[in-house]
Amino acid sequence: MNPQPRTKTIEILLVEDSPSDALLTKRALAEGRIINQLHHVEDGIKALAFLRKEPPFGDAPRPDLILLDLNLPKKNGREVLAEIKADKTLKTIPVIVLTTSRAEEDVLKSYQLHANCYIVKPVDFTAFANAITVIEKFWFAIVTLPL
Numbered sequence: 001m002n003p004q005p006r007t008k009t010i011e012i013l014l015v016e017d018s019p020s021d022a023l024l025t026k027r028a029l030a031e032g033r034i035i036n037q038l039h040h041v042e043d044g045i046k047a048l049a050f051l052r053k054e055p056p057f058g059d060a061p062r063p064d065l066i067l068l069d070l071n072l073p074k075k076n077g078r079e080v081l082a083e084i085k086a087d088k089t090l091k092t093i094p095v096i097v098l099t100t101s102r103a104e105e106d107v108l109k110s111y112q113l114h115a116n117c118y119i120v121k122p123v124d125f126t127a128f129a130n131a132i133t134v135i136e137k138f139w140f141a142i143v144t145l146p147l
Contacts, residue, residue, distance in 0.1 A: 010036040010140055013063035015047040015080065016098075017072050024125060025067065025098075028132035034140050039063070044075025048083055051090055063093055065139055068115075070099040070106055078109055085114040094139060 012029065016022045022040055029038055039060065041047050047068070050057040066084070070077035077097065084090045094116040099106070102120050110118050119135070122128045139145070 010034055010065070011061045011063045012036050012038050013047065013050060013066045014038055014040045015042075015044070015066065015068045015072065015077070016040065017042045017069065021069070021121065024128050025132065027125070028129040029136070031129055032133055032136045034136045036136075037061070043073045044077065044080040046074075047072075047080050048075070051084065051087075051093075064145060065135075066093055066095045067098045067135075068095055070097060070101055070110070078106075078113060081110065081113045081115055094143075094145065096135060096139075 014022060014025055016025065022042075026038055026040070029036055039050065041050055046057075047066075049055070050060045051063070051066075053060050068077050068080060072080070077099070081095055081097070084093065084095060091114070095114075096117040096119060097106075097110045097115045098119050098121055100121050101107075107118050117135075119131060122131055
């Protein structure tokens with residue numbers, strides 16, 4: 001299946017405290033075919049401020065997709081996910097948990113909190129880039145998202 005070219009830039013919010021993982025995600029998205037604008041915050045407090053357009057994120061766009069790490073400072077990914085899915089204005093944004101945790105309780109809790117997807121981060125760049133490409137194709141070429 002060949003994805004249809006998109007004219008709208010896809011807005012992606014990456015919530016990731018690891019500088020190296022953030023860089024890998026940016027590189028993988030840059031190599032993809034989907035035109036995107038990646039916004040990056042390093043902790044759960046900033047993620048919610050971004051989503052709620054609180055200072056200093058007053059001009060932040062509404063993301064089309066959120067890539068959320070679970071192990072974050074200040075407010076962890078489970079807390080962020082719970083707040084997103086409890087907020088009537090944010091709950092329709094797809095949230096992909098992208099984490100190193102393979103723990104069954106993390107997987108189960110993420111889905112109980114209504115994560116749209118749970119992906120364990122691959123270790124090497126090629127596998128990581130392939131995972132990001134699959135995310136792009138699925139969420140932006142196959143799935144119909146709300147406006």
